[in-house]
Amino acid sequence: MSKQTTGLAIETAGLVKTFGENRAVDGVDLSVPAGTVYGVLGPNGAGKTTAVKMLATLLRPDGGEAHVFGHDVVREADAVRSRVSLTGQYASVDEDLTGTENLVLLGRLTGHSKRAALLRAEQLLEAFGLTEAAGRQVKNYSGGMRRRIDIAASILNTPDLLFLDEPTTGLDPRSRNQVWDIVRAVVAQGTTVLLTTQYLDEADQLASRIAVIDKGKVIAEGTKGELKASVGAGAVHVRLRDAEQRPQAQELLRTVLDAQIMLEPDPVALTARVGNGDNGRGASERASRALAELSHAGIHVDNFSLGQPSLDEVFLALTDRRPTPADTDATANSKEEAAA
Amino acid sequence: MSTATTTETTSGEELAPVSTESLAELLIAKERPPRPSALSASVTFGWRAMLKIKHVPEQLFDVTAFPIMMVVMYTYLFGGALAGSPSEYIQYLLPGILVMSIVMITMYTGVAVNTDIDKGVFDRFRTLPIWRPSVMVGYLLGDMLRYFLGSLVILAVGLALGYRPDGGVAGVVAGIALLIGFSFGLSWVWTMLGLMLRTEKSVMGVAMMVMMPLTFLSDIFVKPETMPGWLQAFVNNNPVTHVASAVRTFMDGGWPGTELAWSLGWAGVLIAVFGPITMRLYNRK
Numbered sequence: 001m002s003k004q005t006t007g008l009a010i011e012t013a014g015l016v017k018t019f020g021e022n023r024a025v026d027g028v029d030l031s032v033p034a035g036t037v038y039g040v041l042g043p044n045g046a047g048k049t050t051a052v053k054m055l056a057t058l059l060r061p062d063g064g065e066a067h068v069f070g071h072d073v074v075r076e077a078d079a080v081r082s083r084v085s086l087t088g089q090y091a092s093v094d095e096d097l098t099g100t101e102n103l104v105l106l107g108r109l110t111g112h113s114k115r116a117a118l119l120r121a122e123q124l125l126e127a128f129g130l131t132e133a134a135g136r137q138v139k140n141y142s143g144g145m146r147r148r149i150d151i152a153a154s155i156l157n158t159p160d161l162l163f164l165d166e167p168t169t170g171l172d173p174r175s176r177n178q179v180w181d182i183v184r185a186v187v188a189q190g191t192t193v194l195l196t197t198q199y200l201d202e203a204d205q206l207a208s209r210i211a212v213i214d215k216g217k218v219i220a221e222g223t224k225g226e227l228k229a230s231v232g233a234g235a236v237h238v239r240l241r242d243a244e245q246r247p248q249a250q251e252l253l254r255t256v257l258d259a260q261i262m263l264e265p266d267p268v269a270l271t272a273r274v275g276n277g278d279n280g281r282g283a284s285e286r287a288s289r290a291l292a293e294l295s296h297a298g299i300h301v302d303n304f305s306l307g308q309p310s311l312d313e314v315f316l317a318l319t320d321r322r323p324t325p326a327d328t329d330a331t332a333n334s335k336e337e338a339a340a
Numbered sequence: 341m342s343t344a345t346t347t348e349t350t351s352g353e354e355l356a357p358v359s360t361e362s363l364a365e366l367l368i369a370k371e372r373p374p375r376p377s378a379l380s381a382s383v384t385f386g387w388r389a390m391l392k393i394k395h396v397p398e399q400l401f402d403v404t405a406f407p408i409m410m411v412v413m414y415t416y417l418f419g420g421a422l423a424g425s426p427s428e429y430i431q432y433l434l435p436g437i438l439v440m441s442i443v444m445i446t447m448y449t450g451v452a453v454n455t456d457i458d459k460g461v462f463d464r465f466r467t468l469p470i471w472r473p474s475v476m477v478g479y480l481l482g483d484m485l486r487y488f489l490g491s492l493v494i495l496a497v498g499l500a501l502g503y504r505p506d507g508g509v510a511g512v513v514a515g516i517a518l519l520i521g522f523s524f525g526l527s528w529v530w531t532m533l534g535l536m537l538r539t540e541k542s543v544m545g546v547a548m549m550v551m552m553p554l555t556f557l558s559d560i561f562v563k564p565e566t567m568p569g570w571l572q573a574f575v576n577n578n579p580v581t582h583v584a585s586a587v588r589t590f591m592d593g594g595w596p597g598t599e600l601a602w603s604l605g606w607a608g609v610l611i612a613v614f615g616p617i618t619m620r621l622y623n624r625k
Contacts (some may be wrong), residue, residue: 010369058401081469082375090460108384109468120366127363129356137395144355153464158367178358185360189367298350 009034009069009161010055011194016063017050020225024050027064032194032209034069034160037187038208038252040196047216048196055194056086068161075328085159089166091146092153095139099130099149102138102162103156110157117232124152128182144175151182168202176226180205200312214319234283234306235313236272236290241300243267249299256290268302271313349569378471380535380555385478390485393533402448403490407441411497414561422562427502434498435588436560439519442487443555443580446523447547449483450542473619480527487523491516507593515590518603522583525607528614579606 010032017025025047032038042048053059055066057077065072069329071079086092093102100121102265107117125134128148138149147167154162164183168176185208187193197203203210203224210227212220220227236257246268250261253272262271272290274283287306294301376384398512400617403564412436419426453476456462495512505512530547537543557574558581564572582602589596 003449053463056463058463058466081467082372085465086463086467088460088463092460092464094388094461096395097388101391106464108387109376109381109465109470110377112531113373123362123366123445127366129358130560133397142355148355148358150435155367157372158572167593175355178355181360182358182363185358185363186367191367315616 002071004300007034008032010038010066010194012055012064012066014064015051015054015061016068017047017054017059025054025061028213028216028218028244030211032192032219034192035190036209037183037186037193037195037207039199039203040194040208040213041198041203041210042213043198043319046213047212049165050216051213052086052165052194052196056084056163057081058086083160084163085154085161086163087150087154087165087167088320091138091150093146093150096137098135098137099125099141099162100134102149102153106153106156112190120156124156128152134226140244143171145179147171147175147179148182151179152187155186155191158189159191161194162186164193164195166198168197168199176202180190200315205226206297212285212315212318219320220269220314228308230314234274234287234308236274236287237303237305238270238272238294238301239266239303240268240270241302245299247272248297249294252293252299253290256293257286273313345535369378375469376476380457381470381474382477382481385475386481387478389478389482393482395487400486401487402445403486403563404493405444407438407490407494408497410441411437411494411501411596413502427603428502430498432588433561434494434503435515435591436558436584438491438494438498438515439557439580439584439587440558440560441522442519443526443583444551445490446483446527447530447544447551449479449527450534450543450547452535453479453531454537454540457535472623474508475503476531476618476622479531480524483527484520487520488516491519505591505593507591511590511593515587518590518600519583519587522579522603522607523546525610528611528618532614532618532621533559535618554578558584579603582606 008031010030012028012030015025015028015030016023028047028051030038030051040048040051050059052198054061055068055073057073059079060074067073068080069083073080077330094105097105098119103121103124104114104117107120108114112120117237120132122134125131128151130145130148130152133145138146141149151164151167154164167183168179171179180202183193183195193206195203195206207224209223210221211218212227220230222230236253238249238253240246246263250263250270253259253270254261257272257274259272259274263274264271274286284306287304291301291304294304411434415426415430415433418433419429423429423432495516507515528603529550530543533543533546537546556576557571559575560580564575564581567575579602582599583606586596586599588597591599
């Protein structure tokens with residue numbers, strides 16, 4: 001059953017992959033619009049790579065359906081392969097060969113003549129700033145250079161859909177920024193990019209829509225704004241001067257803000273999620289009242305800020321990996337302490 | 341087959357900036373060329389294998405030093421006892437030891453596949469719209485070059501030790517061609533093992549267990565007439581015996597008829613059985 005192109009680059013329904021007992025991908029539904037960067041965000045072992053491998057025809061799904069540009073990834077694998085390209089988590093180039101040789105090899109394998117493959121290789125190496133390293137074996141490349149040659153190999157045949165599986169893992173900040181620039185340039189030319197990452201700022205920087213995956217399931221999906229809004233209107237971050245005053249501050253903030261208070265690992269820091277109950281202005285009014293109440297109660301505040309929740313907070317709230325949410329035993333204990 | 345890996349990276353190096361303008365220019369959608377033919381893809385992968393030999397020439401150790409050792413060792417070890425003198429024995433032994441060395445070397449194909457297959461580059465190869473077996477065929481094409489080099493080395497050592505082929509150049513070429521053809525077929529057993537087993541050590545272990553009896557229990561060292569009946573039955577039906585006899589007959593200037601048919605038949609059967617299993621495993625990997 002081949003669907004007509006519907007403006008969607010990827011469409012999956014109930015996608016499942018199991019390895020023995022482990023349901024690595026457990027019923028994933030995705031709709032990725034063509035021409036955008038779609039972020040798949042999740043911790044290690046969430047099933048991101050497995051999902052990408054199924055979409056890139058490297059693994060057969062055990063259940064559900066997946067279409068890439070309307071082509072079924074199992075029954076029409078070759079049609080999918082002619083339009084996608086994959087940059088895996090580990091360099092997907094031959095480390096024993098030189099940069100030029102790698103690109104010529106792939107040029108030949110995608111049907112270019114010897115002359116055209118060599119020309120394309122030279123142009124790509126030039127564009128990626130690798131001309132000087134062209135004649136060196138890839139195993140002698142630095143991390144940033146490997147990533148570049150890897151992405152150069154992936155876009156050699158101008159794919160319609162590019163899978164980037166954790167493209168910046170292990171890169172220094174500079175190389176990471178350069179990879180981001182490359183991704184933006186690729187998308188600007190109309191290629192759809194599916195980006196998996198465990199870095200929230202990366203998804204924040206590049207992706208227009210994001211799916212958060214945990215334990216093989218999509219636990220949230222939407223635009224960056226939608227995801228942030230789903231967690232709350234904003235977050236109040238407070239740093240105290242004196243750690244001993246934290247239980248008191250926590251109790252006070254809870255009353256004034258009528259919100260969940262998170263105790264940060266840092267013993268002088270607290271975070272409050274200001275709910276959607278009122279509108280944004282309500283949140284800021286309550287925040288300023290909270291600040292006044294704190295100083296009135298003699299609690300020394302070093303830093304007080306109100307902002308949109310970061311994707312980090314969204315992520316942690318959704319995946320529930322934070323050690324001490326407010327209304328647990330820890331809060332009960334601190335209430336007793338405060339009363340004493 | 342030691343592969344010297346220099347993993348020293350040049351990290352502190354300043355990288356030229358990525359030129360997004362020229363990148364954009366390169367990306368402007370062009371007509372994609374039609375996919376390459378099965379032959380073209382296989383030859384391209386064969387080229388990859390040759391590039392690897394160029395970059396890591398140490399891997400030719402097994403087709404140079406090993407065969408020299410085999411020829412010299414067995415000629416002088418058995419020559420006096422089995423044929424009166426090494427120079428007489430080598431007339432009988434050389435074609436056989438040629439077959440033995442090359443057939444043994446084929447197992448390195450399995451090792452190479454095993455060490456290579458988990459590398460990221462295979463994920464890329466498998467997302468290309470190409471004839472699927474071309475990756476494996478490419479390995480074997482590269483290996484055929486190695487078998488050819490190995491054959492030349494053995495022949496050269498043999499000639500130096502006094503071997504004189506009655507079949508002349510034509511007989512020698514025919515013998516080596518048959519041997520390489522058979523080795524191509526046999527290699528599919530090792531590609532399968534390379535994909536099936538987890539470590540290269542186990543590939544070597546299993547391959548040795550298969551190859552030791554196949555090469556020693558053949559007519560390579562002695563004529564089967566001296567063996568007990570049950571062993572003769574095995575030796576006479578051993579594919580390596582068929583190949584060794586056929587190669588020996590070619591090099592002696594004869595036409596090996598039946599033995600040639602048996603050798604090619606075995607090669608065909610090995611490809612027909614182990615080729616599809618290899619591809620099945622490759623697609624599942």
